[in-house]
Amino acid sequence: MPLLELKNITAGYGKNIILRDFNLQVERGQFVSLLGSSGCGKTTTLRLIAGFSEPNAGSIIFDGRDITHVPLHKRNFGFVFQSYALFPHMTVFDNVAFGLKMRKVPKEETRQRVMDMLALVDLNGFEKRYPREMSGGQRQRVALARAMVIRPDLMLFDEPLSNLDAKLRVKMRVEIRRIQQELGFTAIYVTHDQEECFAISDQVAIMNQGVIEQMDSPANIFNGPKTEFIAHFVGFENFFDLTRKNGALTTANGAVLTVASDRPGDRFKACIRPEDVQIHPADAAVPNALPGEVLVTTFLGRNIQYNVRTPIGEFAVKAEQGNVYSIGSGVKLSLSANKIILIDSKS
Secondary structure (H helix, E strand, C coil): CCCCCEEEEEEEEECEEEEEEEEEEEECCCCEEECCCCCCCCCHHHHHHCCCCCEEEEEEEECCCCHHHCCHHHHHHEEEEECCCCCCCHHHHHHHHHHHCCHHHHHHHHHHHHHHHHHHCCCCCCCCCHHHHHCHHHHHHHHHHHCCCCCCCCEEEEHHHHHHHHHHHHHHHHHEEEEEEECCCEEEEEEEEEEEEEEEHHHEEEEEEEEEEEEHHHHHHHHHCCCCCHHHHCCEEEEEEEEEEECCCCCCCCEECCCCCCCCCCCEEECCCHHHHEEEEECCCCCCEEEEEEEEEEECCCCCEEEECCCEEEEEEEECCCCCCCCCCCEEEEEHHHEEEEEEEEC
16 A cells, blocks of 8 residues: 555646646655656645645545645644745754654753754754854755654655755755665655656656656656657657558658567657767668758767758757768668657557
């Protein structure tokens, strides 16, 4: 049985419905991320779980108990905000101890738990400082310690690293994952940063217009997107149609392509990443070949990107600096058979 389950949730603000018949399951001990662009419903989902708002319809089940209408303060959940939300007039110690004092935990136990948590987030010796005396990364560690010190049944993160610079974000995401694995808590993490999300999650739910388009491990999503939206989201740029005729997969212009996938069906939308397409001289004898003409060249440092017109559409190709093809050059593209992903065609 999942630890957390959202069943047939409909939710929104006034007449603006964000989630419709939405479902989500989270297993105990998992680190699950909700990923998507602004307006996809990920923050609405997190607010429902936390208890900041209630759904119009559906139910939220936690550890076998219906908590749909249980108020926020009666859900033993830890919440880490994007803005840290620390009390500026309180010391680090008092910020971290706040939740324990509200729960009337004995003074000596509070002191011990706060100091243990500050040690866990590498803030020994900072207990007497105020938030204004700390860096952004240090303040985020205080917010993390404050959320975890109450020993929550579930940890919720709302884009907690978005206010940090790129280098610090990488460091902090490693720290969050380390602490989660060390303590074994269940976590739901909201972000719009794909790299950050894939780096720390056991499962990723990619949301689009209030629904989960795919929920799976980061590796499975990256290597095997199920929909065209997911494929675009994880870096596929080249899309084309394939039809199965007499057991062979053919393009719109009749060329036969070898594809490693054994996905059943007769009509597909196929996709491949730019780095999985090789560019060769026009007279090269190569497998899975498409003739083309170079339209644009873009210098990317280590690589060059070519935009190439082919009989089945324009392809983006990333190639190492070697043979350089000028605009207007005739070329031949070779598509790696084990890198072509087949998606059900909507046509």
